[in-house]
Amino acid sequence: MIAKIFLFILWFLVWIFLSWPINTGDVIMAALVSLFVCYMINDLLFSNGETGRSKQTGLIDGIRRLAWFLYYVVVFVWECVKANFDVAYRVIHPDMPIRPGSIKVKTGLKSDIGLTFLASSITLTPGTTTIDIDKEKGIIYVHLIHLKNDYDPSSMRLAIVEKFEKILRRVFE
Amino acid sequence: MNEIIGTIFIVIGLIFDFLGCLGLIRLPDVYNRLLASAKCVTLGTCGILFGLFLFKGFTATGFKALLCLLFILLTAPVSAHALARSSYLSGVKPWQGTVADEYKDEKR
Amino acid sequence: MGRRTRWFIGMVAVVTLIGLIIFYPITSMLGWQSVFLRRAFLWLFMAAFLCLFRVLRGPTAPDRAVAIDMLGILIVGFCAILSIPTGRDWYIDIGIAWALQSFIGIMALAKYLEGKDFDE
Numbered sequence: 001m002i003a004k005i006f007l008f009i010l011w012f013l014v015w016i017f018l019s020w021p022i023n024t025g026d027v028i029m030a031a032l033v034s035l036f037v038c039y040m041i042n043d044l045l046f047s048n049g050e051t052g053r054s055k056q057t058g059l060i061d062g063i064r065r066l067a068w069f070l071y072y073v074v075v076f077v078w079e080c081v082k083a084n085f086d087v088a089y090r091v092i093h094p095d096m097p098i099r100p101g102s103i104k105v106k107t108g109l110k111s112d113i114g115l116t117f118l119a120s121s122i123t124l125t126p127g128t129t130t131i132d133i134d135k136e137k138g139i140i141y142v143h144l145i146h147l148k149n150d151y152d153p154s155s156m157r158l159a160i161v162e163k164f165e166k167i168l169r170r171v172f173e
Numbered sequence: 174m175n176e177i178i179g180t181i182f183i184v185i186g187l188i189f190d191f192l193g194c195l196g197l198i199r200l201p202d203v204y205n206r207l208l209a210s211a212k213c214v215t216l217g218t219c220g221i222l223f224g225l226f227l228f229k230g231f232t233a234t235g236f237k238a239l240l241c242l243l244f245i246l247l248t249a250p251v252s253a254h255a256l257a258r259s260s261y262l263s264g265v266k267p268w269q270g271t272v273a274d275e276y277k278d279e280k281r
Numbered sequence: 282m283g284r285r286t287r288w289f290i291g292m293v294a295v296v297t298l299i300g301l302i303i304f305y306p307i308t309s310m311l312g313w314q315s316v317f318l319r320r321a322f323l324w325l326f327m328a329a330f331l332c333l334f335r336v337l338r339g340p341t342a343p344d345r346a347v348a349i350d351m352l353g354i355l356i357v358g359f360c361a362i363l364s365i366p367t368g369r370d371w372y373i374d375i376g377i378a379w380a381l382q383s384f385i386g387i388m389a390l391a392k393y394l395e396g397k398d399f400d401e
Contacts, residue, residue, distance in 0.1 A: 017240055018377070020233030084189055084216050087209045091196040094288040100205055100268060116251075123250035124215065129208045130250075131257045143204050143257065180317065183362070187324050190358060194331035195295075197351060203343045206335075210351045218358045225361045225373070234370040238361060241377045245354060248384040252350055255391035260343035263394045 008038045068170040075167065076121055079160070083126040090145065101147040102131060105140045105158050107165060114172035121164050128160065179227030186220025189213045202268035203260050211253035218245055298327060315366045322362060329355050346390050353383030 011034035019026050090098055109115050119130040119140065127145040134141075142158065193213025200206045222242040229235040302323045332355065335348040360376035 014240065017233075017236045020236065080212075080216060083212050087196065087212050088189070088192045091192055091199055091209060094285055096199065096201075098200070098205060100202075102204075102267075119254060120247070120250035123253055124212055124246075127208070129204070129211070129257055130254050131261060143208065145205055145208050183318075183321060186358070187321055190355060191324065191328045191331075194328040194351065194355075197335050197348060198331050203341065203347060206344065207347050210347065214351050214354050218354050218361075221358045221361050225365065228365055229370075234364065234373055237373045237377065241357065241361070241373065241380060244377065244380055245357065248380070249354060252384055252387040252391070255388055256343060256346055256350065256394075259391040259395040260341075260346075263343065263396060265341050265343055 004038055007041070008034050011037050065171050068167060072164075072167045072171060075163070076124075079121075079125040083124065086126045087145070097146065099146050100144065102141060102143045103147070103151070103158075105142050105161050107138050107140050107161065109138075109165060109168060109172070111172050114168050117172065118161070118164055118168055122161060125160055125164075128158070175227050175230065179224040182220050182224035182227060186217040186224060188217070189220065190217035193217060203265055204257060204267060207253055207257055207260075211249060215245060215249040299324075302327070318362060318366045322359075325355065325359055325362065329359075343394060346387070346394060349390075350383070350387045353379065353387070356383075 012030050015030040015033060016022060016026070019030075090096060107115070107118065109118055115133060115135070119133060122128050122130045122140070122142060129143045131141040131143050133139075140161070142161070190213070193210045196209030196213060197206050200209055219242050222238045222245070226235045226238045226242075229238065302320055329352060332348045332352045336345050336352070339345045339348060357376040357380050360372045360379065364370060364372035
């Protein structure tokens, strides 16, 4: 129920900001549309994966998740800026020091939204892109622009993925 | 003061936009091009939109710029992911300097 | 022609273009912001032409799809910059609509390249 109310307020604010010089008609329209969208989309966004039912969360738990999410945003922005300088260096350099390859990485996340955030943050961080996710086996296929020389293919782990996974588990699981 | 900081953000965004497009030209195969340009162009456009927000302040246009930034940050990785997967499945060969190709081993 | 030579020629061309864009005299009555933003506009034009070159040249269809995706995100930047010197705030609305449209178009294109049906 808390998730539904939260989503309703979110869609309502988005609609209000998109049509900013507002009058009464706009507010009524925003309420109607966001009620409808909430009714349609809620189970898609916060479902658990196995059961298909939305999760019950208390207020204290919600605040803790929000704090971890803010920490995730800070880490994400820093990694994103680092990634851009890395790619810029590789593009400008005359010899193009790239050594591409695609590898398998194990993950422990189960929920849909957690996996989506993990894949998106892998795509925007240093030298990696997600290609595909195998949800049953818990494997992410990652394409790297510079594979390290001493990488061991049987270990199936990557430092940057583990860093994000540790935070995202606290937020979404 | 806000306008000067906004100008700095716009300049950073323009530089990264240009470098992303240069990567689109220089890198050897479609996966590396996708990797470089998805990162650089997304951060560059986000920088430009944040600069616009600093120019306009807390007005309607500023909030719309922030919404647009959030939207691009959420959708650009998803479309990059979809394009990478579809180009693997449609059979584009990786560059010959590729050292490991475990996704292909898994699928065929 | 060696790799280094080609890199050097490309570097000279890019630096020349950047110098032209930065130092070419543009006069304006509206103060320094308008002049600066006009130069920013030329800079984005250069990036968009690089994308168009990849659309024209790309050996396979996914290359062209990637270039079109990047062009779509660049145009949002165009709309954002255009709304500052002209003072017309509705350009950012065009940018938001363009971002939505481009995302849906790229997803449809990816599904088409994958060679599957649309009902997944």
